[in-house]
Amino acid sequence: MAELVSELRTQIERLLADQSIDVFIAFKKADSPLRPQPAFFRSGDALTDLEYNSLCQNNLGNYLTRYPNETRIGMVVRGCESRTVNALLVEKQHIRENLTLIGVPCHGIVDIKKIIEHYGEEITGYSENQTDITIILQGKEHTLPREELLHDSCLRCLHPNPVNADILIGDPLPEGDPSLVRKKVDSFEALSRDDRYNWFKQEAERCIRCYACREACPMCYCTECFVDFNQPRWTESSISPAGTHAWHIIRAFHQAGRCTSCGACERACPVDIKMTYLTDKLNEDILEIYNFETGMNDETQPPFAAFNMDDKKRFVA
Amino acid sequence: MGLAAASGSESVMKTRPKIALFQCQWCLYSESDQDWVDHQLPPSIHLIKTSCTGRINPLYILNAIQGGVDGIVISGCLPEKCHYKEGNLSAVRQHEAFLGLLDYIGYERERVRFLWLDLQDRGRIQRELADFEVFLEELQPTNTLATRVSETIGGLNG
Amino acid sequence: MMYLLEKKKINTELSAWAKDYEVITPQKVENYTQFLPFDESSTLELTNPHNTRYPPKALFFPQTETMLTYNSRLGRFEETQVRDEPRIIFGIRPCDASAFALMDTVFLSEDYTDPYWKTKRESAIVVGLGCNNPPQTCFCTTVGGGPFNHEGLDALLTDHGEFFFVQVLTEKGRALFEDLPLASEEQVNEIKKIQKKASDKMAPAFETKGLKQKLDIIFESSYWEKIAESCLGCGICTFLCPTCFCFDIVDEVQRKKRIRNWDTCMFRIYSQEASGHNPRPSNRERTRQRLMHKYSYWLDQIGEIGCTGCGRCVRYCPVGLDIRAMLRIASQQESEVIHA
Numbered sequence: 001m002a003e004l005v006s007e008l009r010t011q012i013e014r015l016l017a018d019q020s021i022d023v024f025i026a027f028k029k030a031d032s033p034l035r036p037q038p039a040f041f042r043s044g045d046a047l048t049d050l051e052y053n054s055l056c057q058n059n060l061g062n063y064l065t066r067y068p069n070e071t072r073i074g075m076v077v078r079g080c081e082s083r084t085v086n087a088l089l090v091e092k093q094h095i096r097e098n099l100t101l102i103g104v105p106c107h108g109i110v111d112i113k114k115i116i117e118h119y120g121e122e123i124t125g126y127s128e129n130q131t132d133i134t135i136i137l138q139g140k141e142h143t144l145p146r147e148e149l150l151h152d153s154c155l156r157c158l159h160p161n162p163v164n165a166d167i168l169i170g171d172p173l174p175e176g177d178p179s180l181v182r183k184k185v186d187s188f189e190a191l192s193r194d195d196r197y198n199w200f201k202q203e204a205e206r207c208i209r210c211y212a213c214r215e216a217c218p219m220c221y222c223t224e225c226f227v228d229f230n231q232p233r234w235t236e237s238s239i240s241p242a243g244t245h246a247w248h249i250i251r252a253f254h255q256a257g258r259c260t261s262c263g264a265c266e267r268a269c270p271v272d273i274k275m276t277y278l279t280d281k282l283n284e285d286i287l288e289i290y291n292f293e294t295g296m297n298d299e300t301q302p303p304f305a306a307f308n309m310d311d312k313k314r315f316v317a
Numbered sequence: 318m319g320l321a322a323a324s325g326s327e328s329v330m331k332t333r334p335k336i337a338l339f340q341c342q343w344c345l346y347s348e349s350d351q352d353w354v355d356h357q358l359p360p361s362i363h364l365i366k367t368s369c370t371g372r373i374n375p376l377y378i379l380n381a382i383q384g385g386v387d388g389i390v391i392s393g394c395l396p397e398k399c400h401y402k403e404g405n406l407s408a409v410r411q412h413e414a415f416l417g418l419l420d421y422i423g424y425e426r427e428r429v430r431f432l433w434l435d436l437q438d439r440g441r442i443q444r445e446l447a448d449f450e451v452f453l454e455e456l457q458p459t460n461t462l463a464t465r466v467s468e469t470i471g472g473l474n475g
Numbered sequence: 476m477m478y479l480l481e482k483k484k485i486n487t488e489l490s491a492w493a494k495d496y497e498v499i500t501p502q503k504v505e506n507y508t509q510f511l512p513f514d515e516s517s518t519l520e521l522t523n524p525h526n527t528r529y530p531p532k533a534l535f536f537p538q539t540e541t542m543l544t545y546n547s548r549l550g551r552f553e554e555t556q557v558r559d560e561p562r563i564i565f566g567i568r569p570c571d572a573s574a575f576a577l578m579d580t581v582f583l584s585e586d587y588t589d590p591y592w593k594t595k596r597e598s599a600i601v602v603g604l605g606c607n608n609p610p611q612t613c614f615c616t617t618v619g620g621g622p623f624n625h626e627g628l629d630a631l632l633t634d635h636g637e638f639f640f641v642q643v644l645t646e647k648g649r650a651l652f653e654d655l656p657l658a659s660e661e662q663v664n665e666i667k668k669i670q671k672k673a674s675d676k677m678a679p680a681f682e683t684k685g686l687k688q689k690l691d692i693i694f695e696s697s698y699w700e701k702i703a704e705s706c707l708g709c710g711i712c713t714f715l716c717p718t719c720f721c722f723d724i725v726d727e728v729q730r731k732k733r734i735r736n737w738d739t740c741m742f743r744i745y746s747q748e749a750s751g752h753n754p755r756p757s758n759r760e761r762t763r764q765r766l767m768h769k770y771s772y773w774l775d776q777i778g779e780i781g782c783t784g785c786g787r788c789v790r791y792c793p794v795g796l797d798i799r800a801m802l803r804i805a806s807q808q809e810s811e812v813i814h815a
Contacts, residue, residue: 238736
């Protein structure tokens, strides 16, 4: 992974030096080896603390909507992030000409919650390669295969390769198996109605309406979210089944045709709600009905914006 | 005259299923039909008239479900007949996906029924509503997602 | 003087208390711990070195609390009965207990007494569990606390071998434990050593002397923009913080209730005024506010730092922002004067 960081550094330095970008969004080292942070490099910044590994758990596309379209942004993107960028471009949240994307085929994001579950928190070192993760705990090294520590969404990843990179660092990886997501959705659907509703209620019960899922999601950029409305009062802001159910259902629904299954929402949740089971279902439905996958290019309109008269067969009289 | 009797079907109803009727204001071409909906709807059916089915935010549907309705009817115009050209197209795509999601978490999608009405349809809305009432009666009553039902007087629980 | 509570008898002890009190203990939920009511079927979780994820301030200041109910038949508001059933909060960490003391200055101030907080607080006995192995994300000693601090507690337990060693700190605490056998002087000295070792292990995370003054001077510094750039504004830090007390009062008309919910200064609408003006329009102002409130404004109000070093904001920030690092770097900033 060191070569990756070194190559990335060279590219960023070049882009900043020839002034083709105003800011480059990547990650940097922090005090804890487990928590690299999003970083914003500008001309004149030292790139010594640049970091890029599987612990970089945030979807950088989230920051794109913070800048006006004129800002020339460089960004390092993995598979899901690159599709997020496309999805945001379709929604006119930036201009492609003002983006320089350095693509990195992704081996998956490691779920720090899984590391902590295995080893606790007192980890002083971390390293990885394509197949294994090694952590240092109390002076001793422990190695686990990657699959055991990857975030659940990454285990079902369909597109690890960036779809729109200007520069690619690393070798392309094989595409994911689409049946993995289908299987997960199908196995949930095979449960009885009561079991499904009980699961939904159970997951919703823990929710503390902190809206971290919303803030971590790159597609949730509305200046006024539906939960903040008073007129009309769409949903209660209190911790109550009515309010929380509405929050989970509608947030997932607002991602239909827009979600790239990056899993940032799950990673952000402080009470470990696995809400991707809802967005996975919507993604599968959208794929099945409209043959549409979010973010594969920056032009195709998502289904809810692309209705036309050919929809006549949908009108069951 | 009760709905069931008017449409000719026999059914003994103890408490009638609560239905929320979202009606697009243009879809009833017959004045007598619109008049019936405006003035003779049984108290168990609550009318919410919108400018177009495209105006119907899935949150309205969810609100009605959380308020404790047994079923929802969305009544609108056929494709090519939408007063606002594409409203019903947008509605159908959204609601299809939304009902799929609700079904996924355990709420029977059949409890939400679409009526796409034609120019020639007369008396159809009464028949469909009666039919729907019978259908809802046969389904077991459900508490799924009905989380805003309270014991106070008024609202959908009156 | 310390009492001995045998670990293998703890469920019996708690069950005995549960006859007269509602006993609340840390229990396992998914992969973390949460304070839940205790009964025979409960599994205690007292070995997790962390505090609970969700802050126990919720036991006295619930995230959602009905203040008033509207009776439409009689056409008037009715107050809700504030719960005053006696409770024992068992197994709380000293950082969270000292947070209770800080919150008391807000809810039980001279000018205003919050009846909802007061009733629940006074009807509870708070039994703490000290931290033998404070995780690296904890920094209570830096902000004037400690892994075996007494503030806010009626009794403090230290885990050692087969026993919990109980230090009784108030009359309420004594009533619960006075029938237990006493520890020997040797054992007491041993426990004191464990407590000191835990406290000594925690190196200071940042310098608090002069911190407030420094923060005040760098109010307009561009440093705040740097932090704000990666901060998501998600509010997790405030929702999990044991000393955050901001709340929003809403009238839920459909429910006919006036409800108080936790609110967060990290959201844009928190300070949004009806005119459309927002004194904290961007993330920069809001992130700055969070740090300044805890480490400067609390000192203005009551002379104490408003943070107890519990570490939750460090552990659960989705972008890995660490308040200790932010304060260290802040204290190294030069003041930037705005030129007209």
